[in-house]
Amino acid sequence: MSALEVFAALLLLLGGFFFLSGTVGLLRFPDTLSRLHAVTKADNLGLGLILLGVAVHGANLVLAAKLLLIWMLALLAASFSAHLVARSHLRDEASRDG
Amino acid sequence: MSQPALFVLIAAAVFAIGVYGLLSRPQLVRRILALNLMGNGVFLLLVAFARRNPETIDPVPHAMVLTGIVIAVSATAFALAIVRHLYRQTGEVSLGEDRPR
């Protein structure tokens, strides 16, 4: 096992850890907004690390570019969905209060 | 147990679960879900068998499943359309006993 492979494996593990913590947050946090906080941040980072790990493992520029594109898309999607979830949550609260 | 064998058994299990769902849940959307599960079981089965020989993967089942997926989504969409309009007209989402008027 080369050093590169070990590095890749570490990145993957780290990514997995972030995913795990994000998920724990999703399950354990008390309200919508804090859950959102946990998931978006941790998962985006986790995904990035995992993709980086795969890129290192693959050692191929085209592949790396594709992975980067995927990450960008995932970031985009995550931020928009987080925005929408938060918005609808706030609206719900507003309608409940008033 | 080989990988195809494992997935073949999983396919059987998913199909059986679908059968149970179809029989036990009268709500129409659930029945449609159950039918989709059964379909996925069959698809899984076909593709798992296609991989029995790891060197020579059989492309025919892959094509069959691809066709099957499109057919499944068509049938599901049609069924859901009926459910929606049935609900609009009657407020029901399950089939009662058939009563001749």
Add this chain to the structure above:
Amino acid sequence: MGELVGWVFDGLLALSLVLLAARVVASARLFESIVLFIVFGLLMAIAWARLAAPHLALAEAAIGAGITGALLLSTFREIVTDQPPSAEAPKVLVYRLRVLMALLAGGVFAVLGWALLSIEVPAGPAAGEQARALVARTGVDDAVTAVLLDFRAYDTLLEMGVLLLAVLGARAAVAAQPPASGDDLWIGGEGDTPMVGALVGLLSPLIIIVAGYLLWVGAYGPGGAFQAGAVLAALGVLLRLTGRLVPLPRAGAFQRGVLVMGLAVFSLAGLLTMATGRAFLQYPEGLAYPMILVIEVALTLSIALPLVLLFSGSAGIAAGRSQHSP
């Protein structure tokens, strides 16, 4: 080591699939069932990848999980808005029946499993071997695409008929009870924010590029008309959700044309080959690839539009701007 990881991965995947399926069926809340079914579809996509079926992984993710999920959710939105889960306690009889059904399902599993494991690898001339052997004689390099558009092209052609029928059938359901004015057609795009516009603006060209790429790549790798069409359909769903596409009670001539284009081009191609003294869809030497490409382009559009229409629940769609956007 790699094999072991593979094993563990497959084992976990398999277990998740079964548990998810069980949960889809057993869950008390319909919403949960639907969401879990979508998750199930995504895991199926991974399973396809594990089983060396990348074509299917793509199709499953886009169609099986994506479009089907969208359809289920939009139906859910419509039918269960004000329906609490049945408060009525199940009777003893229901439980007994359920036990019976569970036994039946268990029996299906047992017999099916037994039958499956008893299957031997066939000895005779199998279709699959021939397919791989003869790919070179088709215009494409990818075996699955060759099966779909050459060896068994007739299947694919008729399958387009199924899709068309789904659209017509959905309209037949509407015809059962014509809407009073059309105002009960859901427009979409409520609560639009400036960010949605930005997202759509960003994603739309990207999705079109991806679809084109998938279509083109199908000749020699995973991809093709179905995947491309599904991706385009996803764009349509997105636009429909955000109110960029609005429903019409009738389809215009152009949309009707797109609806049947795949079927028509495919059929005419077949009849054309037949007119030159060949069998139906027996592509002439050298013309196979161009013909397949033309057919695939037509198919892509004729796959995307019906799916969008089915999601929209209307006979036609038109471009429109969300009323709520600032």
Add this chain to the structure above:
Amino acid sequence: MALYTALPLLALMSSLLAAVVIFLLPEAARRWRTLVNVAAAVVKLILVAVMLAGVMQGHEFGFAMMLAPGLELRLQADALSLLFITLSAVLWLFTTVYAIGYLENSPNRGRFFGYFSLCVAATMGVATAGNLFTFFIFYELLTLATYPLVTHRGTPEAMRGGRIYLAYTLAGGAALLAGIILLENAGGSLAFIAGGSVEQLAVDDPALFSIIFWLLIGGIGVKAALVPLHGWLPVAMVAPAPVSALLHAVAVVKAGAFGITRIVFDVFGVQTTDALGLGPVLAALAAVTILYGSVRALAQTDIKRRLAFSTVSQVSYITLGIALAGPVVAVGGLVHLVHQGLMKITLFFCAGNWAETLGIHRIDQLDGVGQRMPWTSAAFTLGALGMIGVPPTAGFISKWYLGTGALQVGHGWVIAVLVASTVLNAAYFLPVLRRLWFAPPSRDWEERLPGTRAETTLALLIPTVIVALLALGAGVLAGLSLSPLGWAELIVLREYAR
């Protein structure tokens, strides 16, 4: 020439076409319908006359087409067919005229006459069928065509009568069908061949062929009203009088008796039937029916019901004559096919005249009617005397041949049956005659047709008188070679010539 040999088909088509045309005519087109009816009847009579002449000269008439592999539709005219055809063609003409008069102003006449013609077409088919398969086709068609006639009035009783009629005849048809296919399957020929065609087969497997025989006879016996299969006949009396006449004299019951003749003569053959021991059993059954029908008739107070049970009894004379293996007795049976038809139709026409003119349905209302309606009552008297068998009426001829023929083949017991039957016949007909002529008029009737010049409308009266005279003539002129008797002797000669 081809047209000439296909005369049986043409005779059949003449009624079938009439049926179709009548169905197509609007209800209001009364004149056209009458014209078609009468024209078809006359045309058929002419065709039958031509055939009659042809058969006398030894010509053969036939038409065949394959309906399905191994299933041939075959129409042919032999001596036996012509006996039946002539009877029905002649009587149809009179019944048609009578029915036109009878149904004046009643609803659904288009439907009635359509099925009426269809019924006669089916009878033609039964008569000219050249094999069992063809026979079955028209036998079932006859059931279908008569059902709407039985239920014509549409009242609850009519519907009930129709239901019972259907239940009996369709079940009989099923038995017949089973018998035919079993026969075919056992290697027997379905063709009607004088002297039968299953001799050798029947010797090989007598049990099987006995079963086949009883399936066939059972199926046909329903229409022939053989006890215990007679239950429908009295119930079907709810039908209008011309229909009853048709059922009893021309079509249905006669088709049954004719079918039994075909089975015994041309499928099994007299010898084989006798050899299997089936003939005497059938004869015994017929004897039971004769007595049973007469006893039941005695107890009826309704005129038409009494006549119905009388039919049950009289038709079995035919069966009796056929079942006993002897030439003379067979002549007696066959000739009764015609004689009973002529006499019974007279009686029913009379009953219809009384009902239609005076609203009389029960025997006790008949007191003194002879004075009010002398012609009808005279016709009735002729028919009744014939039924009893007073010489020189037609009934006497039949009974004479039956009795002497039975003695000839050693069935002396038949004489006892005939005597008992004659006594019973007298017992249920003579009181009616007494009431007609000798009882003081009770005037227990209502005048329904005021203003007619004769005792009733001419359309009713003339056919009645003519058929009564025919019945009389058949007896008096029995010596002529073209008389029913002469013709029956010809048939039997051919059967026994083998």
Add this chain to the structure above:
Amino acid sequence: MNEASVLPVESHPGLVLLVFIPLLAAILSVLLDGRAARSTAVVTLAGVFGALWWVSAEVAAASQVRHLLGGWGAPLGIELMADGLSLAMLWLTWVTGLAVSAVAPASFAGRAEVSRLFWPLWLTLWAALNATWLATDLFNLYITLELLTLAAVALAILGGGSAALRAGMRYLLYALLGSLAWLLGVALIYAGHGVLDLHTLGVGLEVGPATWFAAALMSVGLMAKAALWPLHGWLPPAHAGAPAPVSALLSALVVKAAVYLLLRLWWWGLPALTGQGVALAFGVLGAAAMLYGSVLALMQLRVKRIIAYSTIAQLGYLLLVFPLASMAAWQGVLYHALSHGVAKAAMFLAAGNILMVVGHDRLAGLPQAMRARLGPSVAGLVLASVSLMGLPPTGGFIAKWLLLRAAFETGGVVWVSLIVLSGLLAAAYLFRLLAMLLRRPPGGEGDGVPDAHGAASLPVVLSVMPLLLGIVAVLLGFVAAPLLELFLQGAPFVEAAP
């Protein structure tokens, strides 16, 4: 390996045309959005007729015609194949299609959206039916089955209210379940054999648990689609609730597609499995369907329901080919499929007319229907009923005769009694219907019911079509010999030695 695809096999273009003429017409009708529907239909009918004539001539000469789609041939490619059985169904489809296409414009007049959808749906259904009759590839059949299902359900809910939607949903669930069972069976077969072509499969069949289970699954799937007892629950509401032309299509053709595949599957694809046990199992299922359907038909109070339950019963006959397993049985079943199709189409169209004019189809209201001058419809109903009962002289009679003959030859007394009993039950439930037409309306002679008004609003083509189909049902009784000669090409049995 490659020689299979380069074999010089003649690929007959007619087979492709049979599928693609209706399919292109469907495409055209989507494009035209309901305009020029009549011309499209006329051209399609003419085109399909021509192709059918062409293929028939070939089949008559060569017993079997094939088309290797894409030029590949089995096992890799998909083949189309036409033999006598296919031709029988293709012609039945054409005749029914002609009738339905003729009545559809009048039937859906004034309902623009329904009419707009009807044409593409029906034309696609036609293409799917023809594709099914010609298919030999198991997976291709899965697709044609789905086409049939979606088109049939869409047509069944067309223009109906919530009841139709509910019935359609039930139908869809059964049918999708059936498709999945079929697909699972196909998967098992492919896993074990590596081929999808029926004929190739039949030659190299490996008998093992998986093959047996696959056969069972596919059969159950087809039974669900064919509404064979006990999977019949969806049929009565769906067939009774659909518009009349659609009911005709569903009953005459769509359910038959599944039964047709049952025959194809077992006699062509799985000949090694088609032994005593299987035969008996199907025989028992068929018998159950015949009796159950008949008894329930007897209990219905609505015309369309009676006809729908009758379909369940009549489909049972088709399974009798399994236990009887002979040429005669094959002939009978084939002919039954044809004559039932025509008769059912006639009956549903007639029922549709009654519904349209009287306003409902309750039995009790039928006497009024008679008053409303529904003459031709009622006549068609009568003729079709006679055929359905298996009474002469109709196609149904020929079929019943052939089946009974087969039952006597091979099956023994149980099957004989079953067929006879089932025929009598059919007569019972159909005469229950027909008797209503003869019944006197409760209001006495009052002619004031819908009367001329209703007839005036019924277009001629609607009024006449049931009668024409009824006449075809009768004519089928006369043309069986040449038809069967063609339709027996390539039958899985040989004529038994006489």
